[in-house]
Each structure stands twice: as structure tokens, then as C-alpha cells.
Amino acid sequence: MAGQWVPDVLGQRFEQLTLDLGVDDAGEAVVATLVRSIPNPVASWLRPLRDVDVLYVHGWSDFFFQTELARFWNALGARFYALDLRRYGRSLRPGQDPGFIDSLDDYDTDIEAALAEMGQGTDAAPSRRLVLLGHSTGGLTLTLWADRHRGRASALVLNSPWLELQVGAIGRQAIAPLVHARARIDPRGTQPAVDLGFYTRAQTEVGALPLPIEQPTWRPERGFPTRPAWLAAILDGHRRVATGLDVGCPALVLLSTRSSPPLAWDEAMTSSDSVLVVDDIARSATRIGPLVTVGRIPGAIHDVFLSRPEPRAAAYRLLETWMTGCLVPRHPVS
Numbered sequence: 001m002a003g004q005w006v007p008d009v010l011g012q013r014f015e016q017l018t019l020d021l022g023v024d025d026a027g028e029a030v031v032a033t034l035v036r037s038i039p040n041p042v043a044s045w046l047r048p049l050r051d052v053d054v055l056y057v058h059g060w061s062d063f064f065f066q067t068e069l070a071r072f073w074n075a076l077g078a079r080f081y082a083l084d085l086r087r088y089g090r091s092l093r094p095g096q097d098p099g100f101i102d103s104l105d106d107y108d109t110d111i112e113a114a115l116a117e118m119g120q121g122t123d124a125a126p127s128r129r130l131v132l133l134g135h136s137t138g139g140l141t142l143t144l145w146a147d148r149h150r151g152r153a154s155a156l157v158l159n160s161p162w163l164e165l166q167v168g169a170i171g172r173q174a175i176a177p178l179v180h181a182r183a184r185i186d187p188r189g190t191q192p193a194v195d196l197g198f199y200t201r202a203q204t205e206v207g208a209l210p211l212p213i214e215q216p217t218w219r220p221e222r223g224f225p226t227r228p229a230w231l232a233a234i235l236d237g238h239r240r241v242a243t244g245l246d247v248g249c250p251a252l253v254l255l256s257t258r259s260s261p262p263l264a265w266d267e268a269m270t271s272s273d274s275v276l277v278v279d280d281i282a283r284s285a286t287r288i289g290p291l292v293t294v295g296r297i298p299g300a301i302h303d304v305f306l307s308r309p310e311p312r313a314a315a316y317r318l319l320e321t322w323m324t325g326c327l328v329p330r331h332p333v334s
Helices: 067-075 104-117 137-148 168-185 198-206 228-243 267-271 278-285 309-326
Strands: 015-023 029-037 052-057 079-084 129-135 155-159 251-256 292-297
Touching: 015 104, 029 067, 029 104, 052 067, 052 104, 052 137, 067 079, 067 309, 079 104, 104 137, 104 228, 129 137, 137 155, 137 228, 155 309, 168 228, 198 267, 228 278, 251 278, 251 309, 278 292, 292 309
Parallel strands: 052 079, 052 129, 129 155, 155 251, 251 292
Antiparallel strands: 015 029, 029 079
């Protein structure tokens, strides 16, 4: 049901709201879904982030299900919101091409609709500060959004953001003309599968899966099929990062200390990033703004907050220290 908060599939404390985004350029009706977890206002009165709203955006072939992440922010007093983008998770409708987009800028509509519901719209004068939290492709999307909307966010937190292609800058530049040519000719064509399921297996091995809810169409073991136009949009985002951005606020980038090539199963994938080349991401992170903190987490996997207990706890400690130092409460709020 559009326009009404209803109980979410994650159960107690979580609600969802369907955001009607209208019809896209291809004539397809699309929606996004906002999920929220709001702390008790009395209990959060003395918490350090009591005047903060967090907006989380997931990665590729994903959706929001990380209840522990929401509880972490609520414990600090923040209101936590998560956005399932169009054609993802709760927002995926029958017959749609999962995750498809031909420009990351199109997600501005999804993000602005969410922010308006949070009281963070452009026509408002928010009394609460906004923290953007993005994982992987969601990290790239929010980085580009923050650069185009400087001053809206008070802080940007990126969990293994996809800021550079796995073949590096030289490889990206070499294949970009071919990818863009294919995108013009056959935007929704098929491409070779690149996800062999090793990252899903790594998450299962460390206990991050099974999911709190079983939704294989929302998060398939080997990911969504990729399309030429989608890959062209990603490459364009990487190009923009490489030329240099200014997200307009302090940024924290959380990464594993190691990568594992996803060519064959290796037990090392349970304690490293088997999706991205983390050293390349760390270098790219220095190009998103003048004040960027890069935190490397030993033993973390691609989603650092789904790692084994020790690296996961280390990530949360680092995040809390950084956030409470970065965003000291300005004044009491209701």
C-alpha cells in the first residue's frame, strides 16, 4: 500500500513505506521502499546522535536486512532508515529487470522521495542532521549524490564502496568505449555471468546467512544478471570518482585489509573481500573529498558488518568512535 507505514518483514520495531516514483523513461511504473527503525525518544534523549537521521542504501543484488546495523544506530540515539531502491528487494515487482538502471543519477528520485518522508527534503529546514550510509554499489550511488547535493549531509559512511572497477583504472578506461557502444546498441542485452556464488558462500560460512527472511528473488546466490546499460552507468560513476569529487562533509570508508580473487573457492574468502580490490578502493576514496578517513578492518569480508564477530565488532567500534567525534550533538531536539 502506497503512502502508509505498515509492519515490515523484519518484524518488531521495523516498518516500511512504499514510495510511488511514477513512470520511468521506459514507461515502466517503479517504486522504492523506505524501512525505518525509530528509537524510543525518552531513552535516546541523552544519546550522542539523538539529532541524527541515517539513510542506508544497499549494494548490488541486495536489499536491507541488517537488523543489527539498525540497532547500533538506534542505541546511539539516531533514527535509522533504509532504502530499497527501485527494482530491488521490497521494491522489485513481477516482470521487472532486477537492479536495472541506465544512469545512477536516476536514483536521485528514489533518494529525494525517501528524504522527504524523513523530513529532510529540499523544501524543509531540517532540525536533524543527515548521515548517509552506503554499501558497495550503494556507496558509489550516495557518493555521487552527495557530490551533486553538497551541504545536505553532515557525514558520509561507506562500507566497502564500489568506487573503482575490479580491473583498475587502466582496465576500466580500456573497456569503457566498448561497454558504452554495446549499451547504445543493446542496453538490456545479456552479458557473461561474473558472480560464481563465492561471496554468498563466504557469508554463509561466517554465519551472516541464512537471511532473517528467505527471499531468493531479492538476493540470488549468484547475483542479478548484468546489462550493458547498467555497466555503462557504473563505469561512468567510476570515471567521475577518478576525476575527483567533493561530497561536502567528512567521510568514513570502511574496508577489509585484504582481497581474494573470486576465481575459485578459497577459505580466505571468509576473512577478506572477495568482491572488490580493496587497495584500489582505498586509493579512490582519497578522491571523494578533502576530509576522508579510511578504516581497514582485519578479517572483514565485503560487507564489513556481516563479517565474523571479531572484525564486525572492530568495525562497529571504529564507526562509533568516528561518529561520536564527528557529530557532537548541537542542541536538544524533540
